[in-house]
Amino acid sequence: MIPSAFDYAAPTTVEEALALLAGADASGDDVKLLAGGQSLIPVMKLRLADPSLVVDLGRIPGLSGITDNGSSLTIGAMTPHHVMATDPLIAAHVPLLSQAAATVADPQVRHRGTFGGALVHADPAGDMPAPALAMDAVFNITGPAGPRSVEAAGFFQGYFTTAVEEGEILTSITVPKFDGWGSHYEKFTRVAQQWSIVAVAALVRVEGGVIAEARLGLTNMASTPLRASATEAALAGCAVDAEAIAAACAHAAEGTDPASDLNGDAAYRRHLATVVARRAVLAAVGLQGTRG
Known part of the structure; x- marks a missing residue:
């Protein structure tokens, strides 16, 4: 099958993406955020998701990459699994994430799929949520009311359900360093x-x-x-x-x-x-x- 017809937007700032989400919510349209698309596109093809608007986050700078905070790392939600598996900062300070990312699907999926996308998708069989939970990761979310942070223990709420609410975007994940572990x-x-x-x-x-x-x-x-x-x-x-x-x-x-x-x-x-x-x-x- 192929997806139903939908509108497509590719904002270049988080604020623009939030405005698109707010507009869709106000009009009653179903909107989906597109990260790597490795989970969304298959369910759209099966018509299990049938959005009227797809908002592509791939052109927003600053949503990918790794920042060293001293005692922790902040990882952009759009960081691909391949980067998670090969980045030297992650390998040095949080190698559990490198090890888990290296097991995700195949090389093509690892180059397209993203850390944040896998976490928000919250598939019980997905490989990235359990390491994030074990590490007490903190999930950084931006919405209409501004930024907020959710600890891992409260982030995963059920099948394919997380603490990210309608109109919000997961922007990054902060994980403490586990040097010596x-x-x-x-x-x-x-x-x-x-x-x-x-x-x-x-x-x-x-x-x-x-x-x-x-x-x-x-x-x-x-x-x-x-x-x-x-x-x-x-x-x-x-x-x-x-x-x-x-x-x-x-x-x-x-x-x-x-x-x-x-x-x-x-x-x-x-x-x-x-x-x-x-x-x-x-x-x-x-x-x-x-x-x-």
Whole structure:
């Protein structure tokens, strides 16, 4: 199928884009923002989205790129996944984002799709929301009332639903630096370039041979990304030992509500979560050779 006919606008400032959104809202028109288009265009072709106006954010300078703030990085919402996977600042200070971005789909999608677009799309199987949640990212949003910021814990609200309201634009994401932490994004799929059946974003800080702190984000284990809080608590004070880590990761599915679909039922996903969490943590602490 092809999309229905729609009007197209390509503003060159955030203010112009907001004005277009406000005008569409006032007239009752359905409007969609276009970032990389890797999620929007397919659903428009299926007529699952049928906007009368598409506002392309690609010509607005300042919505892409990485800024070093000292203790954090601010990443423009229009920054492509390919840049996320290869940028030296991200690799040095928040490598978990590099690792996750490198698993997104294929090279063509990574060059077109954007960090902010994937976050606002909020697909439960998407690879970028769980790392953002694990890192306590802050989402910077601009709307008619001006700028506001939303912490990751309150950003993802349901299936394909976030804290970005009608008439607002996600402009950037601020993430704290995790210098000295180990990290790994472990993704389980049946075939290459598939959406995650289950994935785990792991951040681990080791001191004196003991895990001092751990953060784990779960992909596709509920309608939103989740923190594996029981495993995080079990890992705190845990020896850097494969058996001890496996015991802690046995709690990874606690508090989750995974869906059942053609890729696996809920019980299968809960089992996978423990396996994938173990692999992610072992890799984060440098024990990849003991994976199972």
